Amino acid sequence: MPEHEYDIVIVGSGAGGGTVARELAPLCREGVRIAVLEWGPRLRPEELTGRELEMAGRLYFDGGGTMTRDRSLTVAAARTYGGSTAVYTGTSLHVPRRVVEAWGVPGLEWEDVQRRSERYAGENGVHLLPEELINENNTLFVEGCRRLGWPVRQFPLNLRGCRGGGVCNLGCPNGAKQGTHVVQLPAAEAEGVEVITNARVESLGDRQCRVVVSNPGFGEPSPWEEGEHRVRAKRIVVAAGGVRSPALLLHSGFGEELPALGRWITLHPALILVAEHARPITNIVGHPKSFYCEAFRGFLLETCMYFPFTTAKNLIGFGPEHSALMHRFDRLQQILVLVMDPARGENRITVDADGNPVIAYTLSPEVLDSFHSAMKAATAIFLAAGARRVHVPAGERFFVEAGEEGLLDELIPRRHVRPGRLSVSSAHPMGGCRMGGDPASSVTDGWGRVHGVPWLYVADASLFPACSEVNPYLTVMALAGRVAEAVRNDHGEVNAT
Ligand SMILES: Cc1cc2nc3c(=O)[nH]c(=O)nc-3n(C[C@H](O)[C@H](O)[C@H](O)COP(=O)(O)OP(=O)(O)OC[C@H]3O[C@@H](n4cnc5c(N)ncnc54)[C@H](O)[C@@H]3O)c2cc1C
Numbered sequence: 001m002p003e004h005e006y007d008i009v010i011v012g013s014g015a016g017g018g019t020v021a022r023e024l025a026p027l028c029r030e031g032v033r034i035a036v037l038e039w040g041p042r043l044r045p046e047e048l049t050g051r052e053l054e055m056a057g058r059l060y061f062d063g064g065g066t067m068t069r070d071r072s073l074t075v076a077a078a079r080t081y082g083g084s085t086a087v088y089t090g091t092s093l094h095v096p097r098r099v100v101e102a103w104g105v106p107g108l109e110w111e112d113v114q115r116r117s118e119r120y121a122g123e124n125g126v127h128l129l130p131e132e133l134i135n136e137n138n139t140l141f142v143e144g145c146r147r148l149g150w151p152v153r154q155f156p157l158n159l160r161g162c163r164g165g166g167v168c169n170l171g172c173p174n175g176a177k178q179g180t181h182v183v184q185l186p187a188a189e190a191e192g193v194e195v196i197t198n199a200r201v202e203s204l205g206d207r208q209c210r211v212v213v214s215n216p217g218f219g220e221p222s223p224w225e226e227g228e229h230r231v232r233a234k235r236i237v238v239a240a241g242g243v244r245s246p247a248l249l250l251h252s253g254f255g256e257e258l259p260a261l262g263r264w265i266t267l268h269p270a271l272i273l274v275a276e277h278a279r280p281i282t283n284i285v286g287h288p289k290s291f292y293c294e295a296f297r298g299f300l301l302e303t304c305m306y307f308p309f310t311t312a313k314n315l316i317g318f319g320p321e322h323s324a325l326m327h328r329f330d331r332l333q334q335i336l337v338l339v340m341d342p343a344r345g346e347n348r349i350t351v352d353a354d355g356n357p358v359i360a361y362t363l364s365p366e367v368l369d370s371f372h373s374a375m376k377a378a379t380a381i382f383l384a385a386g387a388r389r390v391h392v393p394a395g396e397r398f399f400v401e402a403g404e405e406g407l408l409d410e411l412i413p414r415r416h417v418r419p420g421r422l423s424v425s426s427a428h429p430m431g432g433c434r435m436g437g438d439p440a441s442s443v444t445d446g447w448g449r450v451h452g453v454p455w456l457y458v459a460d461a462s463l464f465p466a467c468s469e470v471n472p473y474l475t476v477m478a479l480a481g482r483v484a485e486a487v488r489n490d491h492g493e494v495n496a497t
Contacts, residue, residue: 002229006033008487009209009233011201011248013038014083015476016460016483017239018180019120021188021195023484028192032491036185036193037211037231039200039240040080041219048173052307055170058218059087065425066243068359072419073269075359075426077241080171080219081197082181084241084427085473089168089289090177091155091302092126093470094118095478103465106437107446108482116478124158124178133164135286140277140333141303142291144385150295150377155302157287164286166305198222199229201240202355204252207455208232235455235487237448239480242429242461243349243357249433249443249450249458251355257452260434261443262349265359266467268428269367271337272306272314273375275382275390280330289336293381298370300470301378304336314423316393325391333387337374338428341367343466349432359429363419371424372417376408393422428472433462435479448483449490459483 008024010017013036021036028034040059049055056063058080065074078084094117100110145152158178168177175182189195199222202210211229213222238245246262255261288305306314308329315322325332347361375392379400382390389399394416404411436442439451448463450456459480461472468475 002225004035004229004231006035006231006233007491008032008034008235008237009231010034010036010237010239011209012083012239012241012460013081013180013185013195014078014239014241014460015085015180015473016480017237018082018085018184019477019480020237020239020459020484020487021193022184023481024488025188025191025193027488027491034193035231036195037199037201037209038081038195038197040078040197041216042081042197043171043219045173045175047218048171050165050167050170050173052170052309059171066359068361070362070419072363073267073361073424073426075243075267075429077243077429081195082179082185085179086171086181087169088177088179088473090158091289091471092121092124092158092474093155095468095470095475099469103435105435105446105465108435112482113475113478116481117474120474120477120481121156121158124183125160126156126158128154128156129159129162129287129290133162133286134290135282137281137283137286137288137305137333138290138303140281140385141335141381144381145293147384148380150293152291152293155290155292157290159287162287166284166286166288168288170307194223196222196224199224201248204236204248204456207234207236209236235457235491237457237459237483237487239458239460242432243359245458245460245462246349246432247351247355247357250349250351254450254453258439258443260441262432263345264343264434264465265347265349265361265429265431266341266343266464267361267426268430268467269339269341269363269424269426271371271374271393271422271424272304272311273335273337273378273390273392274311274315274325275333275387276325276328277331277333277386278388281333283330283332283334296373296377298340298366299374300338301374301381302336302338304334306334315391316421316423317398321398333382333385335378335381337371337378339367339370339374340467340469343431363424368417369414371422372412372414375417376412379408379412380405428461430461430464430467430472433458434465435463436465447486448479449486457483457487
């Protein structure tokens, strides 16, 4: 079996791993050897076709639909150079002070998180889109909210040279989105960090990992030969994402000493709502997500526009009404509901015998209450924006029609809001390796150092002790920046002694 030696190995190249690689890259000038091991491929530009099903298969784990154990929701996470930053929409929000204070992690101050996320927002080109680039799917949302007197805000986005292709979640063919695949990883590689793609870390042992290299038949071939490899490193930073970092650590046996490992996950459950206008609107062309409304307790409403397959799967029901709505795709307006789910110990990642993650997550009554309120609020916004009719998944009928604004409580009863009746998804898995002071209730300290394992760190969304409440990537980067600082300090201290 080929063997490789590094000083620092980073598992995963997404928002967390890419940031750690960039922050540690200057150490390469002093001869420190650093590698990123990334399960997914590095796609060639011509392979980003924007075709929905093709790209889902090339970019995502399980085509973007990893199911929870009870099959009540699907989780999307990317498996590619840049991780989920290659498919994210680029909305760039800062975590509120109240969230970090409620996390209560010793040594973690909101001011530090804020300072770091502002730095990454600058590095990744975050700005507000000019008015001429905003399509009607977005402006109608603004109009609807304003007519109802609900405050609406514009999303800062991390784009450079957006041409409005609308396929952000299928990988931007124009390279406009400023994820780690565009900003941090190329900069780290230029300084000497090696990125080994198509390299799945199977398990971790004492300062080493077992890696399997396998080329999927698209993308650049891995720089390493196919087959098993052993990699030794003085320090290993796990940044495999909110589902796969806890799974990798559990499969590697760390759960025995760390009872919180895999637990307290939150998913930010999401629901896509669809309305039909009487005329065609600009929807699929242009950036999909430019505005949000945070007027409510327990959920956020955001603009969104999904592709035909994803849209069809999110409508409840079959037959003529479903088909008629899909045939009017050019008239559809969409709103995304994001529910802030509480962290609970019983919502957890476990692993099967092969080390694959099993996501045990129950949609709680509080989450279903939030979906219920959100469906009524979104329906009100659509109708205030002039929609002809709205498809409400848990409605009494397939459509709520214009003019029925006063009947929403009757037409959208709480009793229909239940698993199986809603097509719920998640793109924001968080927790499972939560930070904290106590090894009995957390996995790492406030700098991502795994309790009791001096060579091991975590640097991704799994660090969150509870939901971030807002779209999370800037917070992941800020926390990963702290982990890189801890690794650098620890490495320097050991070398100095
Ligand atoms: C469709 C979509 C849209 C989104 N839009 C937004 C948005 O607009 N704004 C926002 O703030 N957030 C958004 N997010 C969320 C954001 O992308 C994530 O929160 C963030 O990328 C998480 O960073 P991470 O490092 O934890 O994981 P990831 O970025 O997912 O990276 C994990 C990496 O680890 C690799 N990996 C996993 N297991 C292994 C292993 N065993 N060996 C080697 N490599 C491994 C994976 O292939 C992946 O590349 C979106 C996510 C999705 C899926």
